[in-house]
Amino acid sequence: METLLNLRQGKNESLQSFIETWRKAVAAYPEPLEEKLRTVWFMQCLNGVMKANVFAQESPSSFNHLMEMAKKAELAVDAGKDDQKIESIGTDRDSKTKKKRRPRCSAPDCRTCHSKLHITTLHHDISK
Structure with a gap:
């Protein structure tokens, strides 16, 4: 019983390997689990x-x-990972071509721009 209570799918664990682990844990349990309990527990x-x-699809009516639904969800998650890889490749190229932001001036009152919101430190150094 303790094995079932502590059983959790790993973050990168495939559904198939988790189902195998789940079935071994259920087989070790002396009494068969009710359908609803087995569904909720899984x-x-x-x-x-x-x-x-899985919840985004619909509410499951049985364990099968x-x-x-879990197999469909795994396919969706895998497809999402591929999309994220494609997006990250594009953002890497975009970040190299973008201009870098200039550091903010840390002076409380700058004599050059007369503002508390500064966008560069160069004029602050000159005004000293």
Whole structure:
């Protein structure tokens, strides 16, 4: 029973390996679990991303329905990872071409620009 209570899907663990771990833990339990309890318990053991993707689809009506939804959710998560890789590649190129921001002036009152909101330290150094 303690194994089932502490069982959680790892952040990068595949659904198939987690299902195998889950089935071993359930098999070690002396009594068969009710359908609803098994469904809810499995849902609670999923990691946050998988759980959110399963809940986004619909409420599972049975354990087998939950398994189908979890497999669809895993495909969606994997597709999302590929999209993030593509986006990150594009943002790396964009960040190299963008201008770097100038540091802010730390002087409380600058004599050159007469403002408390400064965008550069160069004129502050000259005004001394």
